[in-house]
Amino acid sequence: MDIEKKWYEKYFVDPMNRFAKFKMVKSISGGIASGVNILLIGSILSIISIVMSFIPGLKGTAFALKFAAMKELVFGIVGVFFAASIGASNAKYNKIDQQAVGFFAVLVYFIFMRPQFLIDEKDIVYFHAEFSRFGSNSIFVSILSGLWAGEVTNFFKKRNWVMKSEGLPEIVKTWFDYLIAGTAITLSAWAFTDLLNIDLHTIFSTILVPVIGIFSSFWGTLILAASGPLLFYFGIHPLSVIYPVFAVYIAAAAHNADMLARGLEPTVANGFLINNYGTLLMINLGGAGSTLGLNFALLFSKSKIHKNLGKLALLPSILNINETLIFGLPIIFNPAFFIPYLITPIINQAITYFVMFFGLVKIPSSLALSMHIPSFINAYILSEDYRAVILVILLIFLDALIWVPFMKTHAKKLAVEEYNQAGKT
């Protein structure tokens, strides 16, 4: 037997799996994955506001404005939730109390926000900070807050530097146990940002401008589009390694949403970024590698195996879950499908880029970033442009056409195998 590792295992699969195993990567991935759930509420609010926009006479009324302000608020404070969820996810991997660390992460996040307290003539105290410091454009501060809280707590816990609190009720005990760590976290975060005068929000937004520029560029995103299927083909779940990169695209989406809220038209000329997380989700047609077109094609295949799998996978595919196709067809490690699986998302990405570049479809500028809403609905939620829905449907159709010849070849192979097996028995 050939036990020597193949070159791609040695230079691609193994390093990627090692990367995915890093506690930091796992914490960030898990934290963002559960943090985006709060954006799901935002998605529902977006749907409601879209429906409201079709009701005549409602636009500009006090009710509509109040609703819009509430939506803005929900989207605007997700940075806090990301901090808490990344902290909790880190705690999970360190096997320490998730709630305690989640709370500490929120504390750190607020300290890093560097609010001022303003007092008016009536002695009322006001909390004063840029609203953007609460939001998802501050996602890297959220990540740092979460990891800070998690790792410092872990440091104290593992060395058993805790308050000894035997005899106390369990719930009080947890808090006593974490008291020293929590105090250390608070003081260290405060010393770092206030005493050393380091404003993380300014630093990150300065660093992020060129980074977002590279990632959201045409080529940068094409590489990302290719990496999803490439990873999955070699058996690595893309979401296990890509989330830290998604953080950059989430920041890009926040940048767009911010400009849209200021009343700008979502065009390239106005500085909107085509390739933000919203656009990636919009053309995440059926899951990593855009396999929804393939799923529809399978329904019309001559092979019975294909047809059955197509029926089985249809509902998950519409919800952008494609494990059934990846493992069932299978696509993974299957040379017959490597080419279409790799090129389909690249082609989708490139077409979408140019369509948006020339202003034929509005650039998605929403924070309603949900992965598991059917793409033809998601397209409208994200861009509020019916042409985006048409684009998505055309892309699904095109994807199906790309897959058909490869599927036919595979169907023939399956038929031959079936014939041979029937001959044996």
Add this chain to the structure above:
Amino acid sequence: MYNILLVCQGGMSSSFIVKKIIEAFSKNREEIQVISKAAMEIVDYIALVNCVLVAPNVLYAMEDIKETCQEHGITPTIIPMEVYGRMDGDAIRNLIIHSH
């Protein structure tokens, strides 16, 4: 009674398999409880179950999963790729019965 925790990357694809497993068991008039979660959530749920099934999309996290499971005296069972992909409830039922 089997009390099963099925984990995958995000707990999404596995939720479709849960139904199939329950169907396969109820066809044989057997009782079963299955929950599906993300692999990272194992620590939160392992105390509630007596059997852990692992989807083929989280094999990279297998060392972690094994470690957490062993602390609770459970040996996790990996669902083979093609069984998972075809959502083959009966095959998973066999897998559960034969590995426990």
